[in-house]
Amino acid sequence: METLVQMLGPDVDWKQVLLIGMSPVFLIAFAIEWQVMRGRGKRAQFEWRDILANLSLGGSYQVFELGAHLLITGVATLWIYQHRLFDVPVNAWTVLPIFIGVEFCYYWFHRTSHRVRWFWSAHVVHHSSERMNFTTAMRQSLLYSITGWWLFFCPLIFLGVPPPVVFFLYAVDLCYQYFVHTESVGKLPRWIEYVFDTPSNHRVHHGRNAQYIDKNYGGVLILFDRWFGTYEEEQEKVEYGIATRQPHSANFLVLNFHEFADMWRDVFTRGPLAMRLKHLWAPPEWQRPNRSPDVEFRGAKERDALLS
Structure with missing residues (x-):
């Protein structure tokens, strides 16, 4: 395993290497999913305008993350690793822990991405589809590295886990998550549903039904949700999409930047400085007291009409 650490060079973004390498597998899995659902007469979740948007968002995310690793992520995490507390060995005994x-770390990154608007401004892209199929997993934002997804994994690096190992295992986590974005699989045996993130558990996460909002943040495991009170079982049919500011557009720029632009518009809207800055760290649904919802949404509607 030490040889593996040496092979995972410090200057390579192993998260993106694995994700790019898995892309043909992802596309083949989607083709199988489409055929299965077509055979069942259930094609409502396959709309080609939406699928093409998913693919374009996924491809651009891959390219941008490679560049961001060279300029931001790799530089910052290597600096932290140089100041690590310990040297954590990577071997057959330690790889699972x-x-x-x-x-x-992913659980808290994901949970924070729903409850702090700064991080939501990137993660919202993933939730902007009103359909669910494998390509929905590819619906990713250009802003993730800018808003700082990697900050949540820095504690592991500071403890002494080599950054390439952290990023490679995070990529394994993300690869698993691709296969829970589907309606082709129902509920699995109860013990699996109890321990792991499954298609059923993850459909809940994408729901905007009142009882499903901000639930089931786990990537591979659902245990942290059970332990920290964010678990919800799939019961009624899931309605996909965003509870606030749903963009009805397949435009690449709108999908990537609609919430980021709205956030900064709110920050620069006249008012007390403390209230203006609160738009950065408050939950996405937070509004200033006595502020008209029409003011909140008018700019977004005009923007969507212009760019869609």
Whole structure:
């Protein structure tokens, strides 16, 4: 395993290497999913305008993350690793605990991405589709590295886990998540549903039904949701999309930047400085007291009409 650490060079974004390498597998899985659902007469979740938007968002995310790793992520995490507390060995005995640590960090990154608007401004892209199929997993934002997804994994690096190992295991986590974005699989045996993130558990996460909002943040495991009170079982049919500011557009720019632009518009709207800055860290649904919802949404509607 030490040889593996040496092979995972410090200057390579192993997260993106694995995700790009898995892309043909992802596309083949989608083709199989489409055929299966077509055979069942259930094609409502396959709309080609939406699928093409998913693919374009996924491809651009891949390219942008490679560049961001060279300029931001790789530089910052290597600096942190140089100041690490310990040297954590990577071997057959430690790889599973490290992976669970990565999953734990992912849980808090994902949860924060729903409850802090700064991080939501990137993650919202993933939730902007009103359909669910494998390509929905590819619906990713150009802003993730800018808003700082990697900050949540820095504790592992500071403890002494090599950054390439953290990123590679995070990519394994993300690869698994691709296969839970589907309606082709119903509920699995109860013990699997109890331990793992499954298609059923993850459909809940994408729901804007009142009881499903901000639930089931786990990537591979659903145990942290059960332990920290964010678990919800799939019961009624899931309505996909965003509870606030749903963009009805397949435009690449709108999907990537609609919430980021709205956030900064709110920050620069006249008012007390503390209230203006609160738009950065408050939950996405937070509005200033006595502010008209019409003011909140008018700019977004005009923007969508212009760019769609």
